[in-house]
Amino acid sequence: MRNIREEYGAPSLNADELAANPLDQARAWVDEAIAADLPLPNAMTLATATADGRPSSRTVLLKEIDDYGLIFFTHYDSRKGGEIAANPAVAVTLFWQPFSRQITVTGHTERIDAQTSRDYFASRPRGSQLSAAVSPQSEPMERSELIERIVRLEAELDGGDVPMPEQWGGYRIRPDEIQFWHGRPDRLHDRFRYLPDGEGGWRIERLAP
Numbered sequence: 330m331r332n333i334r335e336e337y338g339a340p341s342l343n344a345d346e347l348a349a350n351p352l353d354q355a356r357a358w359v360d361e362a363i364a365a366d367l368p369l370p371n372a373m374t375l376a377t378a379t380a381d382g383r384p385s386s387r388t389v390l391l392k393e394i395d396d397y398g399l400i401f402f403t404h405y406d407s408r409k410g411g412e413i414a415a416n417p418a419v420a421v422t423l424f425w426q427p428f429s430r431q432i433t434v435t436g437h438t439e440r441i442d443a444q445t446s447r448d449y450f451a452s453r454p455r456g457s458q459l460s461a462a463v464s465p466q467s468e469p470m471e472r473s474e475l476i477e478r479i480v481r482l483e484a485e486l487d488g489g490d491v492p493m494p495e496q497w498g499g500y501r502i503r504p505d506e507i508q509f510w511h512g513r514p515d516r517l518h519d520r521f522r523y524l525p526d527g528e529g530g531w532r533i534e535r536l537a538p
């Protein structure tokens with residue numbers, strides 16, 4: 330690992346090329362990653378922490394960036410859900426290696442409304458719906474038990490729609506800081522931080538790499 334040296338060759342990124350709103354800027358970078366067919370262009374590392382500050386992280390999929398924040402879906406009674414309930418402060422990182430780009434976000438989570446979660450749940454493939462319905466996410470469990478639960482549920486449903494589990498749904502991360510990192514040669518990377526300007530907008534500052 331010590332001998333791996335990546336040279337980042339991305340062209341320069343200047344403040345005047347950035348959107349005034351960091352959510353618009355984030356959407357633009359995600360859209361470019363999707364358009365370029367990068368693998369898992371919407372995967373992000375989500376860090377949560379217990380009330381006393383013990384952190385944990387995992388990958389989740391970003392499903393929407395709306396006017397207020399970044400939305401992902403999960404089980405509310407998972408480990409991350411429990412930590413968010415005790416401490417809504419989170420951080421996420423998105424990284425696109427071929428573009429030498431990273432976005433980091435810190436903010437606070439809130440549950441999105443159940444109807445929006447139900448609409449999204451209904452759009453998922455049936456297999457994903459079934460596994461979400463039977464999986465007590467983050468609890469110890471044998472695979473055979475999961476499969477048995479799916480078989481039982483399929484029999485109960487008899488071809489009917491899979492109802493969204495009560496403890497499943499979306500979270501919105503409302504950012505209080507977003508950083509955009511753009512790899513440049515010789516480690517002279519471009520970094521910009523958005524912070525609230527106190528008047529409902531954002532101010533942008535360049536940071537040392």
Ligand SMILES: Cc1cc2nc3c(=O)[nH]c(=O)nc-3n(C[C@H](O)[C@H](O)[C@H](O)COP(=O)(O)O)c2cc1C
Pocket residue numbers: 369372385386387388389390391401402403404407408409410466467
């Ligand atoms: C590429 C990838 C995408 C994932 N997307 C999600 C997701 O959108 N929601 C989710 O709950 N778990 C997702 N997972 C699984 C999580 O990383 C994690 O194992 C799970 O949410 C339980 O986390 P927790 O026990 O920390 O709560 C994904 C894993 C990978 C590798």
